[in-house]
Amino acid sequence: MDFDFTPEQLEFKQSTIKFADKELNKDIILRDKEGSFSKGLWKKCADFGILGFPFPKEYGGADCDILTTLLVMEGLGYGCRDNGLIFSINGQMWTVQIPILHFGTTEQKNKYLPRLCSGDLIGANGMTEPGSGSDSFALSTTAKLKDDFYILNGTKTFITNAPIADLFIVFATTDKSKGFMGVTAFLVEKNFSGLKVSKEIEKMGLKTSPMAEVIFEDCKVPAQNRLSKEGNGAIIFNDGIEWERSCMLASDIGVLERQLEVCIKYAKERRQFNKPIGKFQAISHKIADMKVRLETARLILYKVAWLKKTQDRAGMEAAIAKLYLSESLIKSCLDAIQIHGGYGYSTEYEIERELRDSLSSTIYSGTSEIQRNIIAKYLGL
Amino acid sequence: MEIMKDLEKFLLSEIISNSGLDKNFIAPDENLISSGIIDSMGILKLVSYLEKSFNIKIANEEIVPENFQTLNSLVQFVEIKIKK
Numbered sequence: 001m002d003f004d005f006t007p008e009q010l011e012f013k014q015s016t017i018k019f020a021d022k023e024l025n026k027d028i029i030l031r032d033k034e035g036s037f038s039k040g041l042w043k044k045c046a047d048f049g050i051l052g053f054p055f056p057k058e059y060g061g062a063d064c065d066i067l068t069t070l071l072v073m074e075g076l077g078y079g080c081r082d083n084g085l086i087f088s089i090n091g092q093m094w095t096v097q098i099p100i101l102h103f104g105t106t107e108q109k110n111k112y113l114p115r116l117c118s119g120d121l122i123g124a125n126g127m128t129e130p131g132s133g134s135d136s137f138a139l140s141t142t143a144k145l146k147d148d149f150y151i152l153n154g155t156k157t158f159i160t161n162a163p164i165a166d167l168f169i170v171f172a173t174t175d176k177s178k179g180f181m182g183v184t185a186f187l188v189e190k191n192f193s194g195l196k197v198s199k200e201i202e203k204m205g206l207k208t209s210p211m212a213e214v215i216f217e218d219c220k221v222p223a224q225n226r227l228s229k230e231g232n233g234a235i236i237f238n239d240g241i242e243w244e245r246s247c248m249l250a251s252d253i254g255v256l257e258r259q260l261e262v263c264i265k266y267a268k269e270r271r272q273f274n275k276p277i278g279k280f281q282a283i284s285h286k287i288a289d290m291k292v293r294l295e296t297a298r299l300i301l302y303k304v305a306w307l308k309k310t311q312d313r314a315g316m317e318a319a320i321a322k323l324y325l326s327e328s329l330i331k332s333c334l335d336a337i338q339i340h341g342g343y344g345y346s347t348e349y350e351i352e353r354e355l356r357d358s359l360s361s362t363i364y365s366g367t368s369e370i371q372r373n374i375i376a377k378y379l380g381l
Numbered sequence: 382m383e384i385m386k387d388l389e390k391f392l393l394s395e396i397i398s399n400s401g402l403d404k405n406f407i408a409p410d411e412n413l414i415s416s417g418i419i420d421s422m423g424i425l426k427l428v429s430y431l432e433k434s435f436n437i438k439i440a441n442e443e444i445v446p447e448n449f450q451t452l453n454s455l456v457q458f459v460e461i462k463i464k465k
Contacts, residue, residue, distance in 0.1 A: 177415060232441070380395075
């Protein structure tokens, strides 16, 4: 078993780290305080090629395989301290671009993918509703076919990128009698009549990633904007969320590594009781645990990537990766604060922001409880 | 008939037994979705089983109610895939 990456793959990662460190961290404390999304930084990431990395060249992508893509995302997470920006990028790549690539018609792919990859369009995925979160397919949003349009009615909430999105993938019920197989997906442009984006939702973390409710009041969607067939919505959603669970947290491997280095440096420099605090087991054991989590999370992530590459479906493994990575991230963020003491609690050191950002990771893409349910179901329980 | 029997056996042993439903028989025209026999996770298990057992490849866009709603529709779908 060869655990090495190729020199080319490592070069991709290193150049991403250099780009991210140089271009994406300006004023991060202020932008987090203000909760402001930077379109300029989004465009820089797009121009660098991040949004198109795993997508075919005909749509403006780089056609990179998933292993290389995740290595790049790991590099992005290591070099870029704006976790909100990375979250928004991931949201578009895995839950907007992937569904269009896998399920779109040639016209839909040609119309939307190049502009999503280039950063000219920003996408958002509209699944969650006020009454359906973990119970994903208990949707109230309906879509009725009338002449050449579907008429959508309902409300979506906690929609990442909604305030800045040009394009939404929206899941609605076209036939309630068919349960989850009565769900259909639609490509809804922001200027379609009947679509309204509400005031931005304030959050405790990932503040530079904007989020809002999206309301559909007799929203007219051309029939050619239906994504795949009626009733295929659940499969589109499951496909996208499996990619999201497999890939979204790759950048958090980079965060874990950066945090570990920061903590090691601090533990060597900070002296108490006449010696570096790293000489006390209370501190060194925490750092050792951070290292264990980083390496274990890395192994799980790349195993999932390999499975996605070789056999496409990896439902249980994606759930395992998402569960372990997200819970590890929070634990390591808590350890980082404790190691830094009062400085860890202060805004200036940026460690408290990492914890605030990390807490959503056990909620989005399916809560930790849902991941455990998925794993148990695959085990036949 | 053989495909029908294999499918019924799989659904009863692997899907229904983990669902909390109490059934030992599935009628050929019984709606597998509205009756709760197949849910959004069960369908992925079923697809995996069909691909392995019958050596077919099922595209995501083929996972629609017309093909998966009843045992009859499943059998018809599998037979068409086998012939291709």
